Amino acid sequence: MESLFTFARRHRLFPLLLLGPLSGLTGCPSDAGNAQKPGPGAKAQGKVPVTVAVAVRNSVPIRINAVGNVEPYATVAVRSKVEGELLRIAFREGDDVVKGQRLFEIDPSQYKSQVRQAEANLARDKAQLENARSQVQRYEQLRKMSFVSEEMMQRARTDVEVYAANVQADEAVLGSARLRLADAYIDAPISGRTGRIMVHQGNQVKADGNAPLVVINQIEPIQVNFAIPEQRLAELKSHAQGHQVAVSAEVAGAQGPRPAGELRFIDNTVDTTTGTIKLKATFPNKDRGLWPGQFVKVFVELGEDKNALTVPAKAVLTGPRGAYVFVVKPDQTVEMRDVVQERQQGEEAVIGRGLEAEEKVVLDGQSRLVNGVSVEIKPAP
Structure with missing residues (x-):
C-alpha cells in the first residue's frame, strides 16, 4: 500500500495537502474582522x-409675510410753463409745503406787457364794435326813408360781425396773456415735502424744461408696494371680501409699534416670471415712520387660528x-x-x-x- 505523500504526488494533490492544515491552523482573517463589527440594527453606545x-x-395669527418698498402717495415734478429769469424762491429745500403755497417767481415783466397790450386791443375793438352797431341802427332808420341803399345796409351789418369777431379774438389773446402771467408765479400743486432745488435764483428758466425746478413727494399718507406668492392669492381674496385687510410694516432698527395701514390695491395679473402678484397698502404715516425708498417687512393680517x-x-x-x-x-x-x-x-x-x-x-x-x-x-x- 502506497503512502499518502506518494498518492498525493501521483495525483497532483500535494499543494492541497499542504494548504489544508495551514488554513486550519491560522484561520481566516476576513471572517475574524467581520465578527467584530456590529450589525446594522445595533444601537450606538451612549446617549x-x-x-x-x-x-x-x-x-396664532394668520399672516402673509413679504418685503416691500415705500413709495410716495403722489409725486409731482414742478416745471415752469414760461421762460424767463428766476427772480425768487419762496421756500427752502426739504420744507413741507401745502397745496397753493408760492414756490417760485419768474420775471413777469414781459407777460404784464403782453396783458396790457391785449387789453388795449380788446378795448379798441370793443369801441369799433359799438360804433358799428350804432351805425346799423342809424342806417335802419334811414332805410325806412329810402335814404340808404340795401348795399350800404348790408355793409354796415358786415362791419358789426367783423368787429364782433375781433373782440372775441382779443378776449382769447387776453386770456392767454393772463395765463402766461399767472404761470410766472409757480405754486405747489400738492401738499408734501420738497426735495433738492434743481435751479437756483438768477438762472434763466426754460418753458417745460427737461429738468424740474423741484420734486414734491406726498408722504402723508404714504404707500408700500410689495408682492406675495400666487398660492396665497385665493386666501387673501377670500378674506378681503366684505371688509378691509389690515397691513403692518416693520422698518429695520425702528423702535415702538409697527405702522398700521390698509390694503388698497391688488394687481389684475400674476407675474408669470416670478409667480407673484403685486399689492399696494396705504399708511397714514402721521409720525413719518415710513420714508420713500425704504425697504420694509410687510405683514398682511388675514385673521387668527385659535x-x-x-x-x-x-x-x-x-x-x-x-x-x-x-x-x-x-x-x-x-x-x-x-x-x-x-x-x-x-x-x-x-x-x-x-x-x-x-x-x-x-x-x-x-x-x-x-x-x-x-x-x-x-x-x-
Missing part, C-alpha cells in the same frame, strides 16, 4: 444629549421627502417623523399633520440622530 420642546396648541399646533421653527428640518421632526418617545429614544408645516409665524412653525399636542420634539443635536437612538434631555438654556 445623545439634546434639548426638546413640547408641541402645544396656541392662538387652535393651531405649534413647535419652535428650528425643530422642523427639511429632507428629500419634505419637512420632518425628531420625536422623543417615552422610552427616551427618538423617532424621525414626517410632518406638514402649514406656515411659519416668527419663530413658531404651525404643524398641520404628523404631530400631536404634548409630544416632545428635538430642538438641537439632530445631526447625530437616527431612528431608535437613545437621547438624554438637557435643560433648555
Whole structure:
C-alpha cells in the first residue's frame, strides 16, 4: 500500500495537502474582522444629549409675510410753463409745503406787457364794435326813408360781425396773456415735502424744461408696494371680501409699534416670471415712520387660528421627502417623523399633520440622530 505523500504526488494533490492544515491552523482573517463589527440594527453606545420642546396648541395669527418698498402717495415734478429769469424762491429745500403755497417767481415783466397790450386791443375793438352797431341802427332808420341803399345796409351789418369777431379774438389773446402771467408765479400743486432745488435764483428758466425746478413727494399718507406668492392669492381674496385687510410694516432698527395701514390695491395679473402678484397698502404715516425708498417687512393680517399646533421653527428640518421632526418617545429614544408645516409665524412653525399636542420634539443635536437612538434631555438654556 502506497503512502499518502506518494498518492498525493501521483495525483497532483500535494499543494492541497499542504494548504489544508495551514488554513486550519491560522484561520481566516476576513471572517475574524467581520465578527467584530456590529450589525446594522445595533444601537450606538451612549446617549445623545439634546434639548426638546413640547408641541402645544396656541392662538396664532394668520399672516402673509413679504418685503416691500415705500413709495410716495403722489409725486409731482414742478416745471415752469414760461421762460424767463428766476427772480425768487419762496421756500427752502426739504420744507413741507401745502397745496397753493408760492414756490417760485419768474420775471413777469414781459407777460404784464403782453396783458396790457391785449387789453388795449380788446378795448379798441370793443369801441369799433359799438360804433358799428350804432351805425346799423342809424342806417335802419334811414332805410325806412329810402335814404340808404340795401348795399350800404348790408355793409354796415358786415362791419358789426367783423368787429364782433375781433373782440372775441382779443378776449382769447387776453386770456392767454393772463395765463402766461399767472404761470410766472409757480405754486405747489400738492401738499408734501420738497426735495433738492434743481435751479437756483438768477438762472434763466426754460418753458417745460427737461429738468424740474423741484420734486414734491406726498408722504402723508404714504404707500408700500410689495408682492406675495400666487398660492396665497385665493386666501387673501377670500378674506378681503366684505371688509378691509389690515397691513403692518416693520422698518429695520425702528423702535415702538409697527405702522398700521390698509390694503388698497391688488394687481389684475400674476407675474408669470416670478409667480407673484403685486399689492399696494396705504399708511397714514402721521409720525413719518415710513420714508420713500425704504425697504420694509410687510405683514398682511388675514385673521387668527385659535387652535393651531405649534413647535419652535428650528425643530422642523427639511429632507428629500419634505419637512420632518425628531420625536422623543417615552422610552427616551427618538423617532424621525414626517410632518406638514402649514406656515411659519416668527419663530413658531404651525404643524398641520404628523404631530400631536404634548409630544416632545428635538430642538438641537439632530445631526447625530437616527431612528431608535437613545437621547438624554438637557435643560433648555
